Amino acid sequence: MISLEKRPQPSRAWSLATPLVAVLATMVFGGLLFAMLGKPPVEAIRTIFWDPLFGEFAFYYRPQLLVKGAPLVLIAIGLSLGFKAGIWNIGAEGQYIIGAIVGASVGLAFYPYEAWYIFPLMVMGGALGGWAWAMIPAVLKVRFGTNEILVSLMLVYVAEQLLASASLRFLKNPEGFGFPGSRNLQDYPSAFNADLIAGSGMHWGVVAALIAVIFAYVLLNRHMLGFHIRLTGEAPRAARFAGVNPSRLILLCLGMSGALAGLAGLFEVSGPAGQISIDFNAGYGFTAIIVAFLGRLHPIGIMLAGGLMALTYIGGDIAQSNLGLPSAAIQVFQGMLLFFLLALDLLTNYRVTLRKSEVA
Amino acid sequence: MTVPLLSLQGLTKAYPGVVANDTVTFDIGEGEVHALLGENGAGKSTLVKMIYGLVKPDSGQMLLRGQPYAPPEPRAARADGIAMVFQHFSLFDALNVAENIALGMENPPPMKDLATRIREVSEAYGLPLDPYRTVGDLSAGERQRVEIIRCLLQDPKLLIMDEPTSVLTPQEVEILFQTLQKLRSEGTSILYISHKLEEIRTLCDHATILRLGKNVGECTPAETSARDMAELMVGSTLHTPERSGREFGSAAMDVSGLSVPSPSAFGTALKNVHLTVRKGEVLGIGGVAGNGQDELLSVLSGETVTEADAVKLNGEAIGQLGPVARRRLGVLAAPEERLGHAAAPDMSLTENAMLTGSVRQNLETNGFLNWGAAKEFAETVIKSFDVRTPGPENAARSLSGGNLQKFVIGREVLQDPDVLVVNQPTWGVDAAAAADIRQSLLDLAAKGAAVICISQDLDELMEISDSFAALNEGRLSAPRPAAGLTVDEIGLMLGGAHGMEVAHD
Numbered sequence: 132m133i134s135l136e137k138r139p140q141p142s143r144a145w146s147l148a149t150p151l152v153a154v155l156a157t158m159v160f161g162g163l164l165f166a167m168l169g170k171p172p173v174e175a176i177r178t179i180f181w182d183p184l185f186g187e188f189a190f191y192y193r194p195q196l197l198v199k200g201a202p203l204v205l206i207a208i209g210l211s212l213g214f215k216a217g218i219w220n221i222g223a224e225g226q227y228i229i230g231a232i233v234g235a236s237v238g239l240a241f242y243p244y245e246a247w248y249i250f251p252l253m254v255m256g257g258a259l260g261g262w263a264w265a266m267i268p269a270v271l272k273v274r275f276g277t278n279e280i281l282v283s284l285m286l287v288y289v290a291e292q293l294l295a296s297a298s299l300r301f302l303k304n305p306e307g308f309g310f311p312g313s314r315n316l317q318d319y320p321s322a323f324n325a326d327l328i329a330g331s332g333m334h335w336g337v338v339a340a341l342i343a344v345i346f347a348y349v350l351l352n353r354h355m356l357g358f359h360i361r362l363t364g365e366a367p368r369a370a371r372f373a374g375v376n377p378s379r380l381i382l383l384c385l386g387m388s389g390a391l392a393g394l395a396g397l398f399e400v401s402g403p404a405g406q407i408s409i410d411f412n413a414g415y416g417f418t419a420i421i422v423a424f425l426g427r428l429h430p431i432g433i434m435l436a437g438g439l440m441a442l443t444y445i446g447g448d449i450a451q452s453n454l455g456l457p458s459a460a461i462q463v464f465q466g467m468l469l470f471f472l473l474a475l476d477l478l479t480n481y482r483v484t485l486r487k488s489e490v491a
Numbered sequence: 492m493t494v495p496l497l498s499l500q501g502l503t504k505a506y507p508g509v510v511a512n513d514t515v516t517f518d519i520g521e522g523e524v525h526a527l528l529g530e531n532g533a534g535k536s537t538l539v540k541m542i543y544g545l546v547k548p549d550s551g552q553m554l555l556r557g558q559p560y561a562p563p564e565p566r567a568a569r570a571d572g573i574a575m576v577f578q579h580f581s582l583f584d585a586l587n588v589a590e591n592i593a594l595g596m597e598n599p600p601p602m603k604d605l606a607t608r609i610r611e612v613s614e615a616y617g618l619p620l621d622p623y624r625t626v627g628d629l630s631a632g633e634r635q636r637v638e639i640i641r642c643l644l645q646d647p648k649l650l651i652m653d654e655p656t657s658v659l660t661p662q663e664v665e666i667l668f669q670t671l672q673k674l675r676s677e678g679t680s681i682l683y684i685s686h687k688l689e690e691i692r693t694l695c696d697h698a699t700i701l702r703l704g705k706n707v708g709e710c711t712p713a714e715t716s717a718r719d720m721a722e723l724m725v726g727s728t729l730h731t732p733e734r735s736g737r738e739f740g741s742a743a744m745d746v747s748g749l750s751v752p753s754p755s756a757f758g759t760a761l762k763n764v765h766l767t768v769r770k771g772e773v774l775g776i777g778g779v780a781g782n783g784q785d786e787l788l789s790v791l792s793g794e795t796v797t798e799a800d801a802v803k804l805n806g807e808a809i810g811q812l813g814p815v816a817r818r819r820l821g822v823l824a825a826p827e828e829r830l831g832h833a834a835a836p837d838m839s840l841t842e843n844a845m846l847t848g849s850v851r852q853n854l855e856t857n858g859f860l861n862w863g864a865a866k867e868f869a870e871t872v873i874k875s876f877d878v879r880t881p882g883p884e885n886a887a888r889s890l891s892g893g894n895l896q897k898f899v900i901g902r903e904v905l906q907d908p909d910v911l912v913v914n915q916p917t918w919g920v921d922a923a924a925a926a927d928i929r930q931s932l933l934d935l936a937a938k939g940a941a942v943i944c945i946s947q948d949l950d951e952l953m954e955i956s957d958s959f960a961a962l963n964e965g966r967l968s969a970p971r972p973a974a975g976l977t978v979d980e981i982g983l984m985l986g987g988a989h990g991m992e993v994a995h996d
Contacts, residue, residue, distance in 0.1 A: 140886035141837060355858045358845060366835040371794050372826060373846045374815035 135481040146479045150425060150432065153471040154439070160471075161464045170454050178453060179446030179464075192449075194332025196441045198403050202227070202395035204340040204437035206419035208347045209391030211428040213384035215351070216363040220385055222268065222283025223392040224416025225290035226261035230393020231400035232297050233260025235313060235407050238322035239302060242314065249321040253397060254335075261393015262386050264290065269385035273378040279385065291412070298409045313407040316400065324402035336398030340437075343391060348430040360384065392416060421469045443468070494557045496521045496680045497542070497573075497649055501551035504537050511537035513704040514551065519649065524671065524681045526691040526712060529701035530724055530921035535684050538701070539651050542682070543575045544568035566597070572648035576638045576655060584627035584757050591626055592641045612643050616670045627757045631658035631780045639670070650674065651682045656690060658780050658947060661982040668694055686724070686922065687950070688717035702726050725923050739957070740770030743941035744791070744822070744910045745803040749810075751790055753965075759783040761790065764967045766960060768910070768941040773932065774970060775956030776945040777985055783965040784914055784945050785827065791912045791943065792824035793817040804910065818850040821909030825899050827918065827945075829892065833899040836888035840880065843887050844869035844902060851906045868905075876901030877927070893920040897928065904931050911935060914945040929955050949981060961985045 158180070162172035183192040206223045213220045220226075234257030241249050268282035297303075302313040316322045327333050351357035363370040363380055371377065395415065404411055422440050426432030447461035495518035504512045511534045519525045529535045540546040542553065544562030553560045555571060562568035565575075582591050589606045593599035600608070606622035613620040618636045626634060635655060642650055652671075656664045671681055671694065685691055691698060692712045700708045700723045708723045746766045753760040761783050768774040778784060789795040790802065792814055799808035804820055812820075826832040834843045845865040849855045854865045869883035876897040880890055887895055900916055916932065917925035933955055936942050945962075946952050952959060953973060960970040961984035968984045 139889040353859055353862075355849065355855055355860060358842070358860060362835055362838070362846065365837050366831045368828070368832040369835045369846060372792065372814060372824075372832055374793070374813050374818070376813065 134484055135477070136484050138480055138482050141479050142482075146427065149475040149478060150427065150436070150472060153425075153468060153475050156471045156475070157464065157468045160467055164460060164463060164467075165456065168456070168460060170456055175450055175454055175456060178450045179443055182449055183442055183445045186449075192445050194326075194330060195445050196438065197332035197337050198334070199444055200437045200441035201334070201336040201340040202399055202415045203419050203422045203440055204434055205336065205343055205395040205398075206388075206392045206416055207422040207426065207433045207437060208340070208343040208430060209388030210419055211423045211426070211430070211433055212347065212350075212357075212360055213388050214364075214423055215428050216360040216380055216384050217367070218381055218384045219280045220265060220268070220283050220388045221280050221420065222265070222285075222287045222290075222416070223388060223419055224412055224414065225283070225287035226264045226389040226392035227396035227399075227416045228287075228290040228294050228412050229264040229396070230257040230261035230390075231396030231404075231411060232293060232302070232407060233257060233393070234397030235316065235400045236297075236302060238316060238319065238401065239314060241321065242319060245321045247321070250324070250335075250401070253322060253401060254394065257393045257397025258390040259393070261396065262390040264393070265385045265389020266382070269382050272385075273381055279381075283385075287416070294407065294411060295409050298407050298411070302407050304406075311409055315405045317402075317405040322401055324398055334398060334402045336395065336402060339394055339398065340434075344430045344434050347433075351430065356383070392419075421465070424469065425472055440465075493521070495519060495554075496523075496556060497560070498554040498557075499538075499542075499551070500554065502538065502541060502548045502553070503550045504534075504541060504546060504548050510704050512541070512548070512701075515701070515704070515706050516551075517699045517706060517709065519680050519682060520697075521680060522675055522678045523697060524675055524683055524695045526695035526698035527682060527684045527701065528686065528688075528691065528698055528720060528724055530686065530923070533701040533724070534704040535701055536653070537704075539575065539653065539682065539684065542568070542649075543573060543651060569645055569647075572646070573651070574642035574645050574647035574649070575651040576635070576642055576653065578653040578655075578657065580634050580638055582626045582634055582637060585625065587623050587625050588620060588629075588637050589622035591637060592622075592644065595641050596644075608644060609640055613640055616640075616643065616673055617666060618670055632660065632663040635659070635667075643674075647679060649680045649682060651684070653684045654686075655683075656685065656687060660779050660985045661949070661978050663779075664690070688712075688720050691720070692717060700724055721922060725921075739772045740939060741805070742767045743770045743772075743805060744768050744943070745806075746791070746801060747803075749790060749797060749801040751786060751795060751797060754786065754795070759786055759965045761786050762965045764965075766943075766967060766970065768943055770909075770939050770941055771936050772957045773936050773942045773944060773955050775952035775959045775973060776943065776962055776967070777949055777952050777959065777981065778945075778947065778962035779985060780947055782962045784947075784962060786965070787962065787967075788824055788826055788912055788914045788945060791822070791910075792826070793822070815850055818847065818906075821851075821907075822912070823847070823851075823903040823906055823908035823910070824912040825903045825914065825916065827914035829895045829899055830888060834887040834895060837886055839886055840869045840873065840878075840883040840890075840898060841866045843898070844872060844883070847902060848906060868902075872898055872901040872905055875905060876931070877924070892918075893924055896920050897924055900928050900931065904935055908935070908940055910941045910943070912943045912945070915947065916944060917946075917948065917951060925951070949978070959984075 158176050162176050165175040166172040183189065183196065206227065210220055210223055234253045237256035238249060238253045264286060267286060268279040271277040271282055272279045298311045298313060304312060304314045324334050351361065359370060359375045359380060362373055363375055400407060418440060422436045423433060426436035443465055450456045451458055451461060497519045500516050501514045502512050503514050515538060527535050537546060541548050544565045544567055589602055589609055592609060593605055599605060609622040618639060620636050620640060655667060659667060675681060683695055695712045698710050698712045699706055702724060746764055749761060749764040751761040759782060790797060793812055794814055796813060797810040799811040802810040804822060809817060809820065830836045841862065845854055845860065848868050852868050854861050866883050873880060873883060878898045879894050900913065903911055917928050920928060932942050932944060944955060956973040958970040959973040959976055961968045963985060
């Protein structure tokens, strides 16, 4: 009989190994899935994991990795702070949209005036927008005890309506021949979040993501606030005993994750996307939840997980076009990754023991 | 000689790194109240788990009335007439008594019949209990009755009781003992686990003493002094905490007219609590669990803030200050629940040292943490309080209850508090360690700190308190000097016949 035995303390080895084992398991079972769909499994896995990095067209895909990975990491870092404290912000997608709208609005308000301070103002606007959107579930939770999961999630749909309204009405490009969408910020130098080194994919969002990783690492390991965040997640009563004010922590954690999601939105709209459009949001806010957990809520882990997730996105796209894999299969593949991670997570705290069935 | 009811022969059970039971052999006779004595970690729990079918012995055998007995699971043990009342109740607060009992039965009869049977059995054994009352409203003593009656309904031949009196008032203990004696007179054997020696001397016919998993001696409790039994248990001479004649200073902490609503549906509201504790004084607060102990501690520690004037430190209003501000002023606390309240289970001892030590031990500068200093502080606590652990990097939950308790108390005592509030400071701690903890509280008081010790262990309170007050349903009695209080007076202060009224139809 197989049984689970609680470990006296979490296994450090397993907590480091589970992401790797989960990736391997996903490759095996994903390969089986692809084989059942009648596609060559080894080639499909290679296309997803190898080609974007070292394949023939890697020079094109590598910058894409940064472009896709940066917003994921930026959002996931913010989410992980809340998740560590047991505060579940599921609505990063909405904060991402609002950050983009507010940031773009700030920039477009100056159009066509050129000045060095426009982009920094947009960055502040983006962070502020995301922060304000996250403050709605935060304040409701603190004041009325509402569930932040539901409220933040519902606000995603509200944000999507605002996005549609922005691209059809208040931010609509007056010279856009009636097409929905704002002016393209890529054509407005003061507001354009260009690659810092041309063609590298390294825009300000990537820099911000790196800073966020370092910031979160220091916060969680060296600062009282980070200690209180971890403590609240581990043992809420002990946290109160230590002097943590739960309401303050909710406001702080939701605020920080909102601001970072807003920043991600701003960097996206002013850079790779270029404009506010109806379908501007691409699900980064939701995927970042997976990234946060895949990275074990650890800043360095999240950075690696963001890269891995970006890889499966890009690799998945290549597999779709080159091998004709259905996009649903790619999504199942990505789902498997999270599933295996969560399932294997059990091994950190439990030991699997094989016991001889005890018959009297 | 007659065949004993249950005969244990050379029972051995080893866990990785520790032999919990090492060739334990003894007999329990028919109609005998047999005491199983031993410190925490002596292997009492493992032994009864083997008898109850929760754990398999590695070697050795058990004979039930001369027949080999090896229950694969508790259900089989129950079928053979063995029942157990656990130390920690497994009852659902939101269900009533009969529903709770039905949940534990294989084939529960219709609720109406069950209620009638509960009434019959409870009255037959002098344990009045209304089957339709909600368990959440019952006192600890009444909850225990639910567990006992759940066992008695199975008509057991052997009743195992694990530390049954730890949650009872003296009067409730009295009633329990009458019940147990009635059971004995009907031929039921009882295996009684405890470390309260006086109880064992009055109740038990025979005692087996375990130390480090081995049977180190047997005795007839009525003919053996408590001190001799204690020394058998501990394996060395015991020292009793010493109190030197102390002078009390001015009032250190002063609580007046404090009322706090209950924080949850099954919590207790504090009602008009007054208390004063002077510098150098140990104030003992007795009471049965669930009468407001947790709530009182959280008001004193700052987890629950109140009107500023309700709590005063040296005359300054501090009721509105949170735990951090109070620690800065020298008010420290050690809550009862070790895992999850006093300490974070999955965090290391270093991190748990940071948890309350950051303010007074200068473990942070401008919010940045000094983990090196926290580790040193944790090591100091481990060393001075003899906490058995490989090192401060181990998770709190990897420590045994007693060791973690030593860590939690040591962490506060070593921060040199002006006022220390502790709740159940020696709960689940072995006799030698408990003596050390009590001594450290007395030493603290001797240095001029005011100590408030909330406890359900009256012997402990009598040993260390200068004055004594009792909590009953959120009300605190007026403190009285502890010297000269009799057990009866204390019982009355605790609420006397609290919860003793006969169940009404």
